[in-house]
Amino acid sequence: xxxxxxxxxxxxxxxxxxVALFDDDKEGQKRYVxxxxxxxxxxxxxxxxxxxxxxxxxxxxIEVGDFLEVQIKQDRFTSxxxxxxxxxxxxxxxxxxxxxxxxxxNFIKDSILVGxxxxxxxxxxxxxxxxxxxxxVKNPLMxxxxxxxxxxxxxxxxxxxxxxxxxxxxxxxxxxxxAWGNAYTTALVFLKLxxxxxxx
Amino acid sequence: xxNPVAQGIADFLKQYPPFSSLAPADLFYIATQSKVVYLExxxxxxxxxxxxxxxxxxxxxxxxxxxxxxxxxxxxxxxCDEGDILGLRPFFAKNDxxxxxxxxxxxxxxxxxxxxxxxxxTQNPKVLEFLLESFASQTRNPxxxxxxxxxxxxxxVFSEQVADIQYFQPIKYTRNPITANPEDVxxxxxxxMANSAVGSVIIQQDQLPIGIITDKDLRSKIATGLFPxxxxxxxVMTTPVITVPENISVAEAQMIMxxxxxxxxxxxxxxxxxxxxxxxxxxxxVVAAQANTPGVLLKQTRRATNNKELKYVRxxxxxxxxxxxxxxxxxxxxxxxxxxxxIALTRRAIELAVEKIGSLPPVRFVWVNIGSQGRxxxxxxxxxxxxxxFEDVEAAQYDTVKRYFVELAGLVTESLNKVxxxxxxxxxxxxxxxxxxxxxxxxxxxxxxINTPAEKGIEISTLFFDFDFIYGFPxxxxxxxxxxxxxxxxxxxxxxxxxNDTLKNPPPLGFFRQxxxxxxxxxxxxxxxxxxxxxxxxxxxxxxxxxxxxTEVTNTYHRFKKLAEIExxxxxxxxxxxxxxxxxxxxxxxxxxxxxxxGRYLNLNELSKTDKVKLKNCFQPISDVQDLIKNxxxxxxxx
Numbered sequence: 001x002x003x004x005x006x007x008x009x010x011x012x013x014x015x016x017x018x019v020a021l022f023d024d025d026k027e028g029q030k031r032y033v034x035x036x037x038x039x040x041x042x043x044x045x046x047x048x049x050x051x052x053x054x055x056x057x058x059x060x061x062i063e064v065g066d067f068l069e070v071q072i073k074q075d076r077f078t079s080x081x082x083x084x085x086x087x088x089x090x091x092x093x094x095x096x097x098x099x100x101x102x103x104x105x106n107f108i109k110d111s112i113l114v115g116x117x118x119x120x121x122x123x124x125x126x127x128x129x130x131x132x133x134x135x136x137v138k139n140p141l142m143x144x145x146x147x148x149x150x151x152x153x154x155x156x157x158x159x160x161x162x163x164x165x166x167x168x169x170x171x172x173x174x175x176x177x178x179a180w181g182n183a184y185t186t187a188l189v190f191l192k193l194x195x196x197x198x199x200x
Numbered sequence: 201x202x203n204p205v206a207q208g209i210a211d212f213l214k215q216y217p218p219f220s221s222l223a224p225a226d227l228f229y230i231a232t233q234s235k236v237v238y239l240e241x242x243x244x245x246x247x248x249x250x251x252x253x254x255x256x257x258x259x260x261x262x263x264x265x266x267x268x269x270x271x272x273x274x275x276x277x278x279x280c281d282e283g284d285i286l287g288l289r290p291f292f293a294k295n296d297x298x299x300x301x302x303x304x305x306x307x308x309x310x311x312x313x314x315x316x317x318x319x320x321x322t323q324n325p326k327v328l329e330f331l332l333e334s335f336a337s338q339t340r341n342p343x344x345x346x347x348x349x350x351x352x353x354x355x356x357v358f359s360e361q362v363a364d365i366q367y368f369q370p371i372k373y374t375r376n377p378i379t380a381n382p383e384d385v386x387x388x389x390x391x392x393m394a395n396s397a398v399g400s401v402i403i404q405q406d407q408l409p410i411g412i413i414t415d416k417d418l419r420s421k422i423a424t425g426l427f428p429x430x431x432x433x434x435x436v437m438t439t440p441v442i443t444v445p446e447n448i449s450v451a452e453a454q455m456i457m458x459x460x461x462x463x464x465x466x467x468x469x470x471x472x473x474x475x476x477x478x479x480x481x482x483x484x485x486v487v488a489a490q491a492n493t494p495g496v497l498l499k500q501t502r503r504a505t506n507n508k509e510l511k512y513v514r515x516x517x518x519x520x521x522x523x524x525x526x527x528x529x530x531x532x533x534x535x536x537x538x539x540x541x542x543i544a545l546t547r548r549a550i551e552l553a554v555e556k557i558g559s560l561p562p563v564r565f566v567w568v569n570i571g572s573q574g575r576x577x578x579x580x581x582x583x584x585x586x587x588x589x590f591e592d593v594e595a596a597q598y599d600t601v602k603r604y605f606v607e608l609a610g611l612v613t614e615s616l617n618k619v620x621x622x623x624x625x626x627x628x629x630x631x632x633x634x635x636x637x638x639x640x641x642x643x644x645x646x647x648x649x650i651n652t653p654a655e656k657g658i659e660i661s662t663l664f665f666d667f668d669f670i671y672g673f674p675x676x677x678x679x680x681x682x683x684x685x686x687x688x689x690x691x692x693x694x695x696x697x698x699x700n701d702t703l704k705n706p707p708p709l710g711f712f713r714q715x716x717x718x719x720x721x722x723x724x725x726x727x728x729x730x731x732x733x734x735x736x737x738x739x740x741x742x743x744x745x746x747x748x749x750x751t752e753v754t755n756t757y758h759r760f761k762k763l764a765e766i767e768x769x770x771x772x773x774x775x776x777x778x779x780x781x782x783x784x785x786x787x788x789x790x791x792x793x794x795x796x797x798x799g800r801y802l803n804l805n806e807l808s809k810t811d812k813v814k815l816k817n818c819f820q821p822i823s824d825v826q827d828l829i830k831n832x833x834x835x836x837x838x839x
């Protein structure tokens with residue numbers, strides 16, 4: 001068995017490292033990680049993560065090299081996952097869910113996580129972590145939908161799809177069928193909203 | 201690692217120079233190192249005076265304006281659109297940004313770290329050339345208002361930009377430089393340097409360069425007492441010495457100096473330190489090669505071998521004038537420099553014409569610039585007025601000799617015309633047989649003008665009293681000047697006519713102190729600064745100076761200054777006139793540079809209120825000096 005720690009009670013090293021990052025208060029420039037996921041569906045109890053795209057933002061700039069893309073192997077086949085796999089190109093190596101989570105946590109570290117409707121995606125991650133007998137994601141979260149509502153003066157619970165934000169903020173949409181494309185588009189949305197709302 | 205975001209950026213960069221000349225893998229690497237920055241409208245990316253960023257920028261979407269701030273006023277110099285590069289300054293200069301970059305609309309820009317890009321710059325000559333080119337053109341003339349269409353502002357890049365050809369030509373350097381051996385005693389090396397007035401000595405062993413001793417080494421290692429003055433060269437020399445091959449360009453030399461942070465490059469036969477030393481390039485050589493300094497222009501004039509090269513110098517001179525005006529260098533200084541170069545141009549044109557004819561002049565002669573050139577007041581490209589005086593010859597030879605000089609003058613005036621000096625509208629040029637004659641004929645001519653001044657005669661002759669002998673035999677010059685001096689002395693008739701002529705110029709201001717503008721014609725409603733303001737001063741200065749027997753200076757400013765010396769009772773007025781003349785020249789030159797014209801007509805609507813006041817302040821001395829002339833020459837009856 002490749003992951004002996006799965007059955008053991010000892011927490012794995014990557015998790016210890018991850019948790020340790022939150023021990024001290026960090027000074028200096030904040031790192032934001034903007035991410036998006038493709039999932040088998042919208043039911044966080046049933047569905048699983050197919051791919052993750054994430055990119056870092058520091059200050060007023062997207063750091064192009066601070067980038068992660070993970071494709072996760074599926075053992076369960078739902079109609080959604082079959083449909084999706086047609087879209088996801090097979091050029092990239094796929095990893096098992098546990099490895100995907102390790103890569104994701106190693107990448108995000110203690111950054112502020114930003115996503116569009118971030119809660120659903122985070123819940124997916126939390127479920128995956130639960131399957132590994134680990135705790136929940138500890139990072140502070142920001143939601144571009146919420147920021148958008150704040151900027152527009154809309155009600156907090158009003159829902160706007162990413163496309164609408166792009167429209168309003170005049171953002172050219174990158175590859176919207178992939179997790180990385182959505183993550184990059186969301187990052188641009190975030191940059192603009194961050195400036196407009198004067199978020200440090 | 202797979203990074204589709206970086207790939208997208210690489211694909212974008214690939215479309216634009218200098219990135220288009222890089223390999224896809226290199227572009228991808230650069231993209232992974234870069235940043236995506238969002239700028240809100242009016243957000244400042246960097247400000248003039250800010251320390252330089254580690255990145256330079258490429259506009260992805262939107263537009264970024266580059267502006268220059270002076271006197272709390274921001275002047276937009278350039279606009280960068282999609283694919284344009286800005287902020288290249290840190291590549292070339294260690295000091296702060298010169299301009300302010302501000303988003304003109306919402307913009308997305310890519311920031312590329314200079315550190316990551318540097319390697320490709322030095323490896324890829326095309327990239328290097330491109331960057332240097334863009335930087336060079338902006339250093340050349342960042343304030344240039346004239347070529348706004350093609351202007352290269354702070355590090356922006358347009359594909360249609362004009363390369364500064366000079367910059368990419370091989371640099372001129374010192375061949376066979378002074379060298380020393382590693383065991384030589386430093387004191388003697390320093391003596392050699394002092395005697396030969398050089399700033400560096402290459403240390404060589406078996407004819408191969410192993411180090412260099414520069415002023416800096418003497419300063420930092422000897423003068424500080426770190427080493428005794430008797431130390432051997434090997435102990436203090438800077439090593440290794442940076443070597444370059446022969447025939448490198450000015451651009452490359454500068455780049456290599458910047459890269460290695462050195463002020464001297466050693467030229468060797470194959471560019472490595474395994475072949476003998478053949479020369480040395482100093483920082484000064486680099487500066488001299490690109491600066492439009494008067495010295496360099498003079499040198500270029502003397503070396504010119506055809507009209508095209510002379511024309512090039514004259515174009516550079518226009519840049520120099522523009523720069524000097526922008527830097528508020530006093531107009532009298534600028535005039536001096538420009539006059540020197542104009543003279544050198546004419547001299548060279550004469551030499552080239554002699555070569556072209558193929559036989560030396562049969563007798564000695566002088567070339568005389570008259571009118572504004574004779575007064576050394578020609579800043580803009582205006583008309584050429586000139587004359588030629590040759591030595592007296594036997595009557596039998598006269599026709600042949602005259603034919604030679606008329607032909608010579610024909611070639612010279614033709615070539616000056618090609619350089620940009622228009623032919624004189626009244627054909628007052630040496631190629632006109634009337635103004636190309638022997639000394640005796642000229643003496644007669646002046647005699648007639650001075651002693652029997654007819655109205656028509658005077659009109660033309662005033663030009664001939666502003667002369668500058670610029671080429672030829674001094675004795676002819678002296679003889680002519682002496683004739684004039686003798687003839688004008690106490691010649692009331694002559695001065696009365698000259699004074700009359702001077703006062704004919706219309707006054708600049710109307711009864712209500714409003715500007716008198718042109719009533720009709722092409723220049724309707726503009727102010728004729730030449731006829732109404734400059735000429736009254738020029739004429740007054742000529743009249744008063746000649747009346748005081750001043751023939752050695754012909755420049756209006758200097759004539760007034762000389763008069764101020766000679767006539768202490770009018771010092772103030774003459775000083776004011778001299779000052780007014782400079783201010784008016786400044787106005788005319790600026791106008792001429794902006795409109796590429798002779799600057800004669802000012803559009804009053806385009807003048808700011810302060811400029812109008814400044815202009816009006818020049819008019820009081822004009823009317824005062826005209827009153828003085830009326831009294832002195834008993835011309836009160838003249839309106």
